[in-house]
Amino acid sequence: MKIRPLPIFLSFLLSACILFGGWFIYGEQFVKKPIRDEIGKMKDVSLQELKVGREQVTITIALQNPNKFQSNYQDIKRLAKEKAGEKKIVIDFKSQEGKMQTSWEENQLQIAEAIDLHQYSRIQQVFDQLKGKKVIKDYVLRIDDEYIYIYMTNGDSPFYKVLSRTKEVNLNNG
Numbered sequence: 001m002k003i004r005p006l007p008i009f010l011s012f013l014l015s016a017c018i019l020f021g022g023w024f025i026y027g028e029q030f031v032k033k034p035i036r037d038e039i040g041k042m043k044d045v046s047l048q049e050l051k052v053g054r055e056q057v058t059i060t061i062a063l064q065n066p067n068k069f070q071s072n073y074q075d076i077k078r079l080a081k082e083k084a085g086e087k088k089i090v091i092d093f094k095s096q097e098g099k100m101q102t103s104w105e106e107n108q109l110q111i112a113e114a115i116d117l118h119q120y121s122r123i124q125q126v127f128d129q130l131k132g133k134k135v136i137k138d139y140v141l142r143i144d145d146e147y148i149y150i151y152m153t154n155g156d157s158p159f160y161k162v163l164s165r166t167k168e169v170n171l172n173n174g
Contacts, residue, residue: 031083031084032050034079034083035057035059035079035080035083035084039076042072043065044064044065044068045064046061048060048062048094052084052087055087055088056088056089057080057090059089059090059091059092060092060093060094061076061091061092061093063093063151063160066140066160069140069149070144073091073147073162093160098157099154099156100152100153100154103135103152103154103159111123115148115165120143127150135154138155139151140152146165146166147162147164147165148164149161
């Protein structure tokens with residue numbers, strides 16, 4: 001019996017197209033599209049970028065209302081976990097460059113220390129000092145069982161950060 005390479009190659013090519021095409025369609029229709037649609041319905045949130053990888057879903061958003069920051073973040077995190085299954089969920093925020101990033105970096109040691117010592121009122125003291133020095137114009141702090149939600153602005157650019165209360169804090173990468 002003679003082995004014919006063309007049918008073998010064509011069946012391999014067809015199988016690969018079906019497998020990878022199915023994986024791509026699943027990612028688009030059952031992960032990306034539902035997340036994109038639900039975030040699109042949110043009044044104070046705009047989706048900037050959505051990446052679905054093999055092990056991680058990265059969602060980049062812009063927020064318009066700092067007072068709803070905590071609830072919007074929780075809603076997006078819950079939605080992404082439902083749609084992405086076991087994949088790691090990363091939520092990034094748009095507009096974190098410039099002066100606000102510098103202010104954050106200059107004060108992150110005090111904030112990390114307050115979190116490590118479970119003295120969360122010291123975080124508010126840090127932001128009160130920044131506001132008193134007119135480094136920032138306004139800030140909003142929220143806290144729940146898992147996270148500390150931080151918003152600050154100098155009037156021009158917003159800065160959002162979510163810090164974990166339960167595991168080691170990585171202040172540079174959120």
